[in-house]
Amino acid sequence: MTDQSLKTILFDLDGTLVDSFPGIRASFIHTLEVMGWDIPSEERINRIPGPPMEQTLQSLGMSPELAKEGLQIYLDRYGETGWENSTEFPGMRDLLVRLKDEGFRLCTATSKGEYFAEKVLRRYDMFDLFEFMGAAEENGPRRDKASVIRHVIDSVKLTDGDPRLRNVLMIGDRSHDIEGSAHFGIDCVAVTWGYGTPEEWATARYTVTDAEELERIIHDWV
Template sequence: MPTTEYTCVLWDVDGTIADASRGILPRLVAVFESYGLPVPDASSLSLWIGPPMLESFQRLGGMGIDQAAEAVARYRALAAEDGYAAAVDLYEGVPELVRDVHAAGIPQSTASTKPENQVRAILEHYELIDQFEAVSGAASGPEGQHEGKAEVLQRALTRLSAAGVDVSRPVLIGDRHHDIDGAALYDIPVIFVDWGFGEASEAEGSIARVATVDELRELILPEGR
């Protein structure tokens, strides 16, 4: 039986499980150059990782909704050409924790605004797919561009519930304020991880903030398993 107070664990992906920054900036540069626009500075890359791309192309790229939607399509086409798991690294210690949570009998799901086919490709590439009872991300088509954290959380909980998982006491692991804002709609507590791309101020509203995987382990596996 699980030794934690949580009945299931929901994981954000970018900035929490995986660091995709090596691939993101070159694709952003290519998209902006295709429009003849100034390219994002490398120092601002962290602002792009985590939020839905449609939002970022509008808020950070200064695009209108139609151009932003087209830019997302161009970006995703480049990602498909590269291979969704290309230039993606996993944070040290996180795969082992995912496996230990699974071994402890605590069901897990992803809850990422990254397109679901990309999330699945990363987990399959790193042989983590079988550690999750459900894999949930944004829809891979144009409709997915408008989905935020709340929508993917609802999908994750629905799929877990359909699989017979007790979703009465979930916890979300994430690194951006989008995780906390989306989870608040469902009263889901959030543990904020410092190794991602969020600023310290974005942790406001989380139930805990952790700097290391060992600290996270203590919170979701209290006996240190």
């Protein structure tokens, strides 16, 4: 196996490490009820984890200003009860421990805001396994996945054109992970236990169905 000292793995959070959908769903519905907005179908609700919440609200017909108001209602509710309503996906923490012990550099690249990302990671004893926590800003321009990945690349001193970018791998469950990493020429592994669809996963270089298969892919990638 080649030297892993420069091998960097970026992990999405919601839908990849943690099943946070119950809390996201409840907070989303609460937001729409407070705003007097129609509740969409369950099929549509199942697609809300992944993109920034204000984008989701705008996709329902809200203006940017109204979506910003909705985002604050959502964050308030999620902070009260939503963030705790989640579970760790089987085998993922143990996988992180093994990868860290093997010398991989682990970072998150999540569209979840920094405050809640840290709370969730600490809740499941994952926070200290990451060299760097890349996350979105609750109130700032860093919101979409490409911006988060750019933040991680800059923070761990990987730059455009640097051949070390070939030693970066993204793990995620939605098209936003696949497209965001592709923007930088980074391969992506799509995990099927998250919130994506077969159509989304088909655009990733790799697709895996459990943590054991993901571990094999990572070692083959090395």
